[in-house]
Amino acid sequence: MPSSAPRNDPFPPDRLLALHRTMQLIRATETTLSKLFADSEIPGFIHLSVGQEAVAAGVIGALAPQDTFATTHRGHGHVLARGVALDLFFKEIMGRAGGICGGRGGSMHVADLTLGVLGANGIVGAGLPLATGSALAHQTRRSGGVAVAFFGDGAMAEGALHECLNMAALWRLPMVFVCENNGWSEFSPTSRQFAATLDKLGAAFGIPHRQVDGNDLAAVAQAATEVVEAARSDGPRILECITTRWHGHFEGDPQRYRNADEIAGLPENDPLRRSAEALLAAGIEEQDLAALVASVDSDIAVALEAARADALPDFDAAFRDVYTPTTLTAGA
Amino acid sequence: MPSSAPRNDPFPPDRLLALHRTMQLIRATETTLSKLFADSEIPGFIHLSVGQEAVAAGVIGALAPQDTFATTHRGHGHVLARGVALDLFFKEIMGRAGGICGGRGGSMHVADLTLGVLGANGIVGAGLPLATGSALAHQTRRSGGVAVAFFGDGAMAEGALHECLNMAALWRLPMVFVCENNGWSEFSPTSRQFAATLDKLGAAFGIPHRQVDGNDLAAVAQAATEVVEAARSDGPRILECITTRWHGHFEGDPQRYRNADEIAGLPENDPLRRSAEALLAAGIEEQDLAALVASVDSDIAVALEAARADALPDFDAAFRDVYTPTTLTAGA
Amino acid sequence: MSKPLRYVNAIAQALSDAMAADPSVMLFGEDVAAAGGPFKATRGLLDTHGPERVRDTPISEASIVGAAVGAALTGMRPVVEIMFMDFVALAMDAVVNQAAKARFMFGGQCSVPMVLRTPHGGGLNAGPQHSQCLEAWFAHIPGLRVVCPATVADAYSLLRASIEAPDPVVFVENKALYALQGDLDVDAPRGIGKARIDRPGRHATIVTYGATLYAARAAADRLAQDGVEAEIVDLRWIQPWDEEAVFASVAKTHRVVIAHEAVQAFGVGAEIAARIASDLFDELDAPVLRVGAPFMPIPFAKSLEAAYLPDADRIVAAVKDTLA
Amino acid sequence: MSKPLRYVNAIAQALSDAMAADPSVMLFGEDVAAAGGPFKATRGLLDTHGPERVRDTPISEASIVGAAVGAALTGMRPVVEIMFMDFVALAMDAVVNQAAKARFMFGGQCSVPMVLRTPHGGGLNAGPQHSQCLEAWFAHIPGLRVVCPATVADAYSLLRASIEAPDPVVFVENKALYALQGDLDVDAPRGIGKARIDRPGRHATIVTYGATLYAARAAADRLAQDGVEAEIVDLRWIQPWDEEAVFASVAKTHRVVIAHEAVQAFGVGAEIAARIASDLFDELDAPVLRVGAPFMPIPFAKSLEAAYLPDADRIVAAVKDTLA
C-alpha cells in the first residue's frame, strides 16, 4: 500500500542502512527471545513484533532526543529502536536484577525514561493518555518535543482513543498517534473488532491522517519524519502503518485462527527482505549487509551472556522502590 | 436549522397536539420544580430541561411500547414524556416514600422499568452502554424493540460514545443515539469541549446521522419516527437535536458565563411557542391550547399535593432493597 | 454424578449448562466466542449455543460491562468476561455506579442479574498489570456479591449459583487454578454466602479463599506433623462472607489466621479480622493474624514473584505465632 | 501568619501558592479554569497562572488522569480534579495500573508526582452516584498515597505536601466541608503520614478522618458531660496511616472506636481495627468498635441520608459500648 502523500525526499542509502540495522536488531532480538521462551528461559508471556520492524525503525528514527513515546504490550521493537542498552533489555525480559526495570516489569513494561520511553504497557490503549499527557508537558514546558502514542488496531476500540484524539485536537498538542495495524487483535481480525476507519476518525476530529505501507522502511521513515515535524509545529497527526504480525499473539499461540495462505504469504512482505533489496539496488554491498547481521548477532550474544550471568533481583530492593524516598515522610 | 432529510409525511395536527401537551407538561413541571427548588422543597440538585421539551416529546413520542431508553442527569422530560405517573415523579424528586424510586434516587435517577426507562443517570455518558446492552437484549430476544441512548453534547467527549458506536455498528444493534446538543457542557461551550462533529463520527462508524432543529416539535417527531423505525429494521442510527438550555446547568447556577444576548435570544426559539403557533395555523383553537395548559396545571397541582402529603421514606425498607430476595442465600 | 475434569472446564460446563437451562443467559467478552476464551474457559460454547448468545466483543471493557447492565435490566442474564482482573479498573463505573446500585436507587423496581467473570492472581509471572487481586474493592460496594471458588466442584456450582442469582456477582477465578483437576458434582446444592470447612481441626482456624487454599492445606499438613490440628475454612463467598461458619470455627479453636493472595493492607482479610476481633473478643486466645501479599505491586521476575506470594511457610509461621 | 477563610479557599490558595513556587505545577480538569471549578476550589487560578497551566478539559475522566500520569512522567507536577469521587470509577486504570505502579515496575527509574483531587461524602443529598467515599480502594494499592484533610489548615498544608510529594497522591476533600471556616497557617510544617491529636483524652480513643471529625468532636463533647474523656485522633493520612500515633493513643486509653463516613464493611476502618486488635492485643480492654455507613448505597432523600450518615449519636454509643 503506497504512502498517501507523495514522497519528495527519499531517504539517502546511508540513513536507510542505519534504520535497516535497527530492523535487523529487532528481528534478531525477537527471534532470540522466541527461542529463549520456548526453552523456558523467559517467564510470563511475551508478544513479539517480528514482521513489524519497519514501523519501529522508521517511526523511532524520526524522533528527536527530547521526544517521548508510550508503547504497547508489543513494544520491544520501539524500545530497541530508541537505543535501550541491549544487555539491560535482555536482563529485564529474563527477570534479572540488572534489568532496565530491575526485573520487576518484564516484557510488557520495558521502559527507559532517560530515552523518553514511557514504557510498554500491559493495558491495551493505556499508552494513549500517557502520550497525551506527555505532549501536554512538552507544550506547557515549551520543550520543543513531540509525544508519540503507539497503539494497535485492536486498541482502536478503547474509548481512550476517542478521548485522546479529542484532547489532542482541542489543545493542538504536539503528538503523533501511530497505529500499528497488523490486522489482528489477539485471535480476532480487525474487521470483527472495529467498524470505523482511522482516517475517517481523524477527519472527524480534524486531525490529519496518513496511511503508509508499514512494511516499507523508506516509506515509513519518510512519512514519520514528515508527520513528526508537522506535529511539532502544527499539532496532532495520525500515522497508520499497515503491517503484519508473523508470530502468534503471544509466544506459544499456535494461531489456529489464521488461515494457511495468510501465514504462507507473510515472508513476501518481509520488511527486512524488502529493505535489503532496496539497499542492494541502491549500491550497498552484500557483504555490508552480512557484516551488519553479524554485528547484530554478536551484540545480542554479548547481551544475552550478560543477562544469563546476572543475579536474580533482590526482594528488599524492590520493596524499597514502591515509593520515592522523601523527607516529607518525616514531616508535620 | 432544518432537518437534513426531506419531511415527507408531516405529522397530523391531532398527533402534534398530543405531543404539544407533553411539552406543556414538561415545561410546567420543570417550572414548578424550579420554584420548589428555590423554596427549598427539593433536596440535592436538579438539572432542568426547560427549552428542550421538543426533543423529549418528539423522540419519546416515536417509541413503541417495547422500546427502552437510558437518559441523563437532565432526564425529567424524557421520563415525563414516556408517561411516568406524575405523582410518583414528584414524590421522587421531593424525596418521599411513594416516589417512583422510593425517594432513594431523586432527580438524577428517575427510572420506570415498567415503561422501559432505564433511568436518568448521574454519570455523564453512562447511559450509552446501558442502552447498547438493552439493544443487544432486544436483538437477542428478538423483541422487536429499539433502545435509545440520550446524551448531551458534553457527553460526546466520553470514551463510552466511541465504544458504543462501535459495538452498535459491529452488531447492527436496533439502537438510536440521540444527542441533545444544547451547546453547553456545564459552564463550557461545546466548541471548547469537543473537536469532532457527530455527523462525521457517525460516518466513521458507518452509522447514519441526522441532524434536526431540536426546537421544532414536528421536525423532531418526524425525524425521530423515521430514525427509530430505521433502527428497528436496519441497525443503529444517530439523531442529533440542536436545542437550547434555558436555565442554568443546575438550579441555582447564575449562568455568569453566558452572554446576555444569548439568554435574551432564547425565547425566540421556544419550542412551545413555535409549536403553539403551528397548531393555531393548522386550525387548532386558542381555547383548546388554553384548556390544555389548564389541564396540565391541574394535573401538576394534584400530583404536587399528593407528593407534599406523602410520608418520608422508611430506612429499613430501603435497606431491604439493596439485594433482591432469593432462596439462594439459604443454599449450599 | 461425578466426573474428573479441570477447573477451566468446570467453568465452561457451568456456562453451557446454565445456557441450556435458561435461554436468557448469554455470554460476551473479548475473544470468548470464536477462540473459546484466552484461557479456554468458554471453549465450545459458540458452537453449542450460537453466535447470538456467545459473542466476541471489541476491546472495550467499560462498555462490555455497561452493556451487561443494560441487558440485565431488560430481560437477559449476561455473563461477561474481563480477561484479567486488573482490567476491571476500566469498567468500575459500570460495576459500581450502575450494576450495584440500580436496584436500590430505582426503589427495588428491578434486579440486575449479571455475572462478571474475571481471573485474578499470580503464579504465572504475568507481572504487575496482569496479576492483581482486587476483590476487596467490590466487597466494599453494597449491591454486589463477590465469590472466589477454590475447587473444581465449586467453580461449577458457584458459577451456576452466580448466574441464577438475581443481583450482580463478581465471579473471581484464579488463573493459576485453571489447570487444577478435580471432581464435578453438577447436582450439588447451589447457594450464596456459605463457606466450606475444607479440613476440620481444633487448635487453630485458617480462613482463606481462592488459590491460597492450597497453601493453607500444605500448611495444615505441616502443622499436623507438629501435632497442630488446623481447621481450614474456605470462604468461597467474600460478599457476603459466612460469619456464622467463621465465628463457629474460631469459637472452637480460639486462634485464627486469615490468609489470602491479595495485598494484606486494606484487603479482604482486614474486614474479617476486624469482625472476629470485635465480635469474638472474649473467645480469642491470641491476636488474629493475617497473611497476605506485601505492600508492593506484584513483580514480574520469577524469584520476586515467588517471594511475594503468600505461601505455606508464612501460614505455618502465623499459626505458630497464634499458638505461642 | 494566620488568616481565617473557608476550606474551599484554602484549597485554591494552596494550589496558587504551589504554582507560584514551582513552575512545573499545572492544573486541569472539568470546568476548573474559566468557571473556577464546580465548587470554586480553583477560582482565580486561570487569571493568576494563565491558560497554559490551568486548563479546562472535556468530560473524559479516564484520559484526564491518564494524561496527568504522562505529564508527571515527563517533567510536570499535574494536579487534576475529578469532580465527584464517584467518577474516579472511570479513571481507575490510570490511577491504579499506571500512576501507582510506574515507579516500581520501571525499576525505580522515575517518580509520578501528581495529585488527584476529588471530593467525597454526603450531606448534600446528592444521591447514590455523587456522594460515595471510596478511599479504601486507593489505600489498598501499593504506590499510592491517600489523604483526607478535615480542617482548613490541613486543607492547605496537606495539599501543599501532596503537591510536593514525589509519588501520586489521592487527595480527598469532603464537599460538606467546603464552606467550613478556619485559620490558615501557610508556614505550618508539611509532611506525609502524620496524624493529629485533635483532642486529648484518657478514657477512650476515637480514630477518624474527614468530615466525621466533627461528629467525633460532638460525641466527645457529649461524652465529657458524662465524665468520659475521649481522645480524638484525626488520621489525616489514610495511606500511610500513622500507626505510631494511633497505637500510642490506644496504649493509653485501651479502648477505641474508629469512625468514618465510608461504608463500614471493607472500609478504611477495617484495616486500622485489624491492626490495633492484633498489634495491641494485650492492651485492649474492650473490642475495637467501628462506626461507618451501613451496607447500602447512599440514598438521596434527606431523611434517608440523615439516617445513613454516621453521626455523633452512633459514636457516643460505640464509645459507651467500649466502656461498658
Ligand SMILES: Cc1ncc(C[n+]2csc(CCOP(=O)(O)OP(=O)(O)O)c2C)c(N)n1
Ligand atoms: C485493557 C486490556 N484489554 C485486553 C487486554 C488483552 N489483550 C492484550 S493484547 C490484545 C489485543 C491487542 O490488539 P492490538 O491492539 O491490535 O495489538 P497487537 O497485539 O495486534 O499488537 C488484547 C485484547 C489487555 N492487555 N488490556
Ligand SMILES: Cc1ncc(C[n+]2csc(CCOP(=O)(O)OP(=O)(O)O)c2C)c(N)n1
Ligand atoms: C462522568 C461524569 N463527569 C462529570 C460529571 C459532571 N457533569 C454533570 S452534567 C455535566 C455536563 C454535561 O453536559 P452535556 O452532556 O452537554 O449535558 P447537558 O448538561 O448540557 O444536558 C457534567 C460535566 C458527571 N455527572 N459525570
Ligand SMILES: [Mg+2]
Ligand atoms: Mg493488532
Ligand SMILES: [Mg+2]
Ligand atoms: Mg449540553
